[in-house]
Amino acid sequence: MSDAALFGWSSTAEYCTYLDENDKKVGAFLSRTGADEFQSALERSRSEASDRSPLRGMPFAVKDNIAVKGLPLSCGSKMLETLSSPYSATAVEKLQQAGAVVVGKTNLDEFGMGSSCDNSALGTTHNPWDVARVAGGSSGGSAAAVAAGMVPFALGSDTGGSIRQPAAFCGTYGLKPSYGVVSRFGLVAYASSLETIGIISLDAQLLRTVFDIMRGQDPKDQSSRPFSPQASEKRQGEKPRIGVITDIEGLAPAMESAYRERLDLIRKKGYEIVEIELPMLEYVVPAYYTIASAEASANLARYAGIRYGHRTDWADEHSELTEKSRDEGFGDEVKLRILLGTYVLRSGFKDQYYLRAQKIRTLLRNEILSAFQKVDQILSPVFPTAAFPHGDAGLDQFQQKLADKFTATANLAAIPALAFPAGQSEGLPFGLQLLGPEFSEHKLIDTASEFTELWEPKTAPGFREWR
Amino acid sequence: MYDTFIGLEIHIQLLTKTKVFCGCSNNYGDEPNTNVCPVCLGYPGTLPVLNTDALFMAYQVVGALKCKRAEAAIFERKNYFYPDMPKNYQISQFADPVGINGEVIFPFQGEEHRVRIHDVHLEEDAGKMIHAGDMSLLDYNRAGTPLLEIVTEPDLRSGEETEAFLRYFRTLVRTIGVSRGNMEEGNLRCDANISINTHGAGLGTKVELKNINSSRFVRLALEYEKERQIGIVEAGGSVDQETRLWNENKDITVVMRRKEESKDYRYFPEPDLPPYRPGEDFFRRVEESLPELPLDRQKRMEAAFSLTDEQASYLCEEKARADYFEAAVAAGSEAQHLYFWMSGDLAALVNKSGTPLEESRLSPEKLATVLRLLDNGAIHGPIAKKMVALLFEEEHDPEGLIAERGWKALDDTSKILPIVKKAVDANPSAAEQLKQGETKVLGFFMGQVMKETGGRADPETAKALITSYVKGEIV
Numbered sequence: 001m002s003d004a005a006l007f008g009w010s011s012t013a014e015y016c017t018y019l020d021e022n023d024k025k026v027g028a029f030l031s032r033t034g035a036d037e038f039q040s041a042l043e044r045s046r047s048e049a050s051d052r053s054p055l056r057g058m059p060f061a062v063k064d065n066i067a068v069k070g071l072p073l074s075c076g077s078k079m080l081e082t083l084s085s086p087y088s089a090t091a092v093e094k095l096q097q098a099g100a101v102v103v104g105k106t107n108l109d110e111f112g113m114g115s116s117c118d119n120s121a122l123g124t125t126h127n128p129w130d131v132a133r134v135a136g137g138s139s140g141g142s143a144a145a146v147a148a149g150m151v152p153f154a155l156g157s158d159t160g161g162s163i164r165q166p167a168a169f170c171g172t173y174g175l176k177p178s179y180g181v182v183s184r185f186g187l188v189a190y191a192s193s194l195e196t197i198g199i200i201s202l203d204a205q206l207l208r209t210v211f212d213i214m215r216g217q218d219p220k221d222q223s224s225r226p227f228s229p230q231a232s233e234k235r236q237g238e239k240p241r242i243g244v245i246t247d248i249e250g251l252a253p254a255m256e257s258a259y260r261e262r263l264d265l266i267r268k269k270g271y272e273i274v275e276i277e278l279p280m281l282e283y284v285v286p287a288y289y290t291i292a293s294a295e296a297s298a299n300l301a302r303y304a305g306i307r308y309g310h311r312t313d314w315a316d317e318h319s320e321l322t323e324k325s326r327d328e329g330f331g332d333e334v335k336l337r338i339l340l341g342t343y344v345l346r347s348g349f350k351d352q353y354y355l356r357a358q359k360i361r362t363l364l365r366n367e368i369l370s371a372f373q374k375v376d377q378i379l380s381p382v383f384p385t386a387a388f389p390h391g392d393a394g395l396d397q398f399q400q401k402l403a404d405k406f407t408a409t410a411n412l413a414a415i416p417a418l419a420f421p422a423g424q425s426e427g428l429p430f431g432l433q434l435l436g437p438e439f440s441e442h443k444l445i446d447t448a449s450e451f452t453e454l455w456e457p458k459t460a461p462g463f464r465e466w467r
Numbered sequence: 468m469y470d471t472f473i474g475l476e477i478h479i480q481l482l483t484k485t486k487v488f489c490g491c492s493n494n495y496g497d498e499p500n501t502n503v504c505p506v507c508l509g510y511p512g513t514l515p516v517l518n519t520d521a522l523f524m525a526y527q528v529v530g531a532l533k534c535k536r537a538e539a540a541i542f543e544r545k546n547y548f549y550p551d552m553p554k555n556y557q558i559s560q561f562a563d564p565v566g567i568n569g570e571v572i573f574p575f576q577g578e579e580h581r582v583r584i585h586d587v588h589l590e591e592d593a594g595k596m597i598h599a600g601d602m603s604l605l606d607y608n609r610a611g612t613p614l615l616e617i618v619t620e621p622d623l624r625s626g627e628e629t630e631a632f633l634r635y636f637r638t639l640v641r642t643i644g645v646s647r648g649n650m651e652e653g654n655l656r657c658d659a660n661i662s663i664n665t666h667g668a669g670l671g672t673k674v675e676l677k678n679i680n681s682s683r684f685v686r687l688a689l690e691y692e693k694e695r696q697i698g699i700v701e702a703g704g705s706v707d708q709e710t711r712l713w714n715e716n717k718d719i720t721v722v723m724r725r726k727e728e729s730k731d732y733r734y735f736p737e738p739d740l741p742p743y744r745p746g747e748d749f750f751r752r753v754e755e756s757l758p759e760l761p762l763d764r765q766k767r768m769e770a771a772f773s774l775t776d777e778q779a780s781y782l783c784e785e786k787a788r789a790d791y792f793e794a795a796v797a798a799g800s801e802a803q804h805l806y807f808w809m810s811g812d813l814a815a816l817v818n819k820s821g822t823p824l825e826e827s828r829l830s831p832e833k834l835a836t837v838l839r840l841l842d843n844g845a846i847h848g849p850i851a852k853k854m855v856a857l858l859f860e861e862e863h864d865p866e867g868l869i870a871e872r873g874w875k876a877l878d879d880t881s882k883i884l885p886i887v888k889k890a891v892d893a894n895p896s897a898a899e900q901l902k903q904g905e906t907k908v909l910g911f912f913m914g915q916v917m918k919e920t921g922g923r924a925d926p927e928t929a930k931a932l933i934t935s936y937v938k939g940e941i942v
Contacts, residue, residue: 066512075511087513186513189512294735298546302553350733350735
């Protein structure tokens with residue numbers, strides 16, 4: 001098959017040139033598959049993948065905390081800057097079997113910790129809509145790559161909103177699947193009980209296709225579960241009843257008015273909108289940070305400069321080797337969360353913090369599940385602001401954390417959530433989010449596609465359509 | 468006037484084919500760092516997958532120790548830093564071990580003693596550090612191999628009793644087939660807690676003894692430690708809570724850590740391993756797989772075969788040995804005669820060859836045939852020994868061998884007498900000594916005769932002929 005089959009590009013070379021040029025402005029990628037390797041992977045895909053596979057020969061980008069054999073797995077950290085992964089994530093393998101081809105690894109906040117992508121130790125990613133602004137985080141590189149038209153879809157990971165928030169900042173779809181529906185094998189662990197691999201794309205149908213290929217129980221991940229959508233398919237054919245959260249305090253004024261306008265549009269189109277209350281939302285951020293930090297403190301303990309990753313030049317003994325390697329390899333946000341996690345698990349403090357956070361998590365989940373007795377899906381903002389500027393002019397780290405309450409809810413409750421483009425506000429993209437019961441991914445995609453027809457989401461400057 | 472309280476933490480390496488959370492081989496002694504993969508090396512992004520064979524064995528032990536079993540296997544992370552522990556946390560069990568509240572009844576000095584089991588939990592082992600000069604080398608072959616930890620209540624009272632308990636415990640795990648249970652090879656490791664107190668006053672301040680690598684050292688270390696602690700109290704002092712090591716060169720315990728650092732393992736549920744519910748079928752298979760416990764078998768065999776306590780204990784020390792014995796009895800052997808052969812000639816053959824009895828060519832049925840041939844006089848003792856040694860190594864038919872090698876017993880006086888005459892005539896001074904009553908010399912002549920007849924001569928007939936000929940009673 002000729003190069004022309006590459007989704008509208010006249011040649012692989014033309015595509016690679018476009019990627020190079022565009023990424024100079026955006027900085028979405030931390031590493032790229034070499035041109036020759038990319039070419040041979042494409043050829044392999046064309047000869048091995050079924051010609052019925054919609055992904056055959058389709059390039060995609062992978063967040064650099066998801067393993068692709070032979071490619072870097074830096075996690076945006078100096079600690080793993082030199083690591084080349086000896087294996088591939090199950091999700092990546094499945095996509096490769098379906099013919100998709102990895103073009104590179106995208107930037108992220110170090111180990112997935114952050115809401116801007118500015119916490120990466122290895123590169124700066126700019127928002128394709130306005131390079132003075134952040135792409136969002138932590139899957140900012142993946143969202144920027146998709147929004148800039150460099151790839152039709154990209155993989156990200158979502159621990160507390162890390163796919164949906166950059167998707168909203170960049171004007172793309174971003175799906176966080178139900179916990180366990182996509183194998184976590186190959187996703188570098190930050191907070192194991194919360195995180196999942198998900199997808200960023202500008203095409204809702206492609207998002208569905210990619211999700212259907214990636215999902216499924218994986219013998220390599222015991223927390224993975226079979227996808228059983230029956231549970232959420234009771235109101236077949238009807239318009240979903242949409243729950244909206246009344247407590248949207250703290251939204252930036254422009255966001256709030258955009259949000260209310262969209263609600264009106266939706267209501268006018270005949271959707272039933274029911275106001276719901278989720279009092280537990282108030283505790284989402286502290287519970288999320290307590291659990292995530294606790295798990296992170298254990299998950300990141302393996303980076304000790306012994307088997308892989310950064311190792312300090314000289315140490316006299318084991319504890320010094322670990323201390324120096326970690327001090328040199330980790331950024332401040334990572335250190336902060338490890339310390340916080342260690343603290344909340346300390347004997348004497350565990351009941352007060354970690355166990356209490358787990359109780360909140362259970363209560364929140366119950367509250368959400370009972371809300372789904374009344375409504376089919378819940379619509380909410382993704383983030384209180386649009387993409388903020390880089391550096392001091394933006395949100396400080398603490399404000400960024402407080403802003404996670406709408407997104408982290410889905411992670412604590414293990415339910416799927418989909419961010420989708422809701423148009424522009426003051427020249428920047430604006431996203432909304434749909435939450436649904438477990439395994440309702442398909443219905444969320446349906447609803448979001450219907451909603452986006454109500455307005456005209458634009459694409460970022462320089463965007464080139466995929467065919 | 469003093470009570471001694473000893474409790475053990477025993478670790479056994481389970482005999483699974485693969486590691487507990489990945490598919491790497493669980494083979495001991497391979498080239499360093501050959502049985503490793505991204506999972507057991509804790510590479511970023513990898514996840515553990517529970518080996519259900521390890522869980523099966525864990526539940527077998529839980530059953531054999533009569534513990535209350537957990538319906539689900541729940542794992543936690545135990546956080547601590549160690550260079551040979553790849554993830555810097557160990558996947559272990561804490562709040563919900565696979566088994567709790569069990570007991571072991573074991574024989575000690577002709578009585579049955581009981582040790583309560585606090586809990587049994589499954590975990591992964593760490594790797595191994597090798598210190599070479601100013602370098603430290605790491606071998607991760609052992610990292611992720613399945614360990615079962617058995618924690619006893621402080622029910623043991625002396626070093627001797629503890630040694631007997633450990634010996635029985637080893638037999639028990641070998642009988643179930645879950646571990647080699649060998650302290651010297653490190654597949655059974657043990658730490659001991661010991662305290663003393665004036666009689667009736669309850670537990671004293673405990674000292675932990677670490678890294679005791681043989682059951683003999685367990686006895687020596689505990690006896691030493693008991694005396695040391697009593698000495699301190701007698702002198703008006705008090706025992707420090709500390710961790711001590713056994714110094715096997717000096718036969719003393721030495722301080723390892725003066726004050727017990729308060730260790731905070733920051734346990735929390737392992738998010739990568741949801742609770743695993745094995746289900747009724749699994750538990751039924753576990754129950755069906757459990758063999759008769761060694762002490763039960765010992766008692767049954769004592770009664771059934773009129774064996775002494777010691778004889779039955781020897782046989783039941785290894786399940787294969789007891790199985791062999793029972794099979795040979797079933798094939799018609801008389802129990803005492805069989806025991807005599809098994810504990811004597813066969814034990815020597817096993818020792819010399821290194822081949823376990825059950826793996827030799829000598830089946831219990833063949834041994835029974837040899838003993839029958841011996842009993843009915845078809846062969847004599849020395850030939851039987853030869854035959855057993857040969858059958859141990861090679862595939863033969865015992866009865867066929869007699870014809871083949873001309874091993875039929877020789878008791879015809881007319882055939883033996885010429886040989887006796889020849890031996891005595893060739894050694895006149897020895898003959899004179901025997902005549903003077905030096906019976907030792909008889910053995911020398913017997914040897915000559917047996918050599919000449921290839922061991923076939925009937926010993927009684929030969930002895931009588933030698934004595935008579937020397938004395939001149941026959942000519």
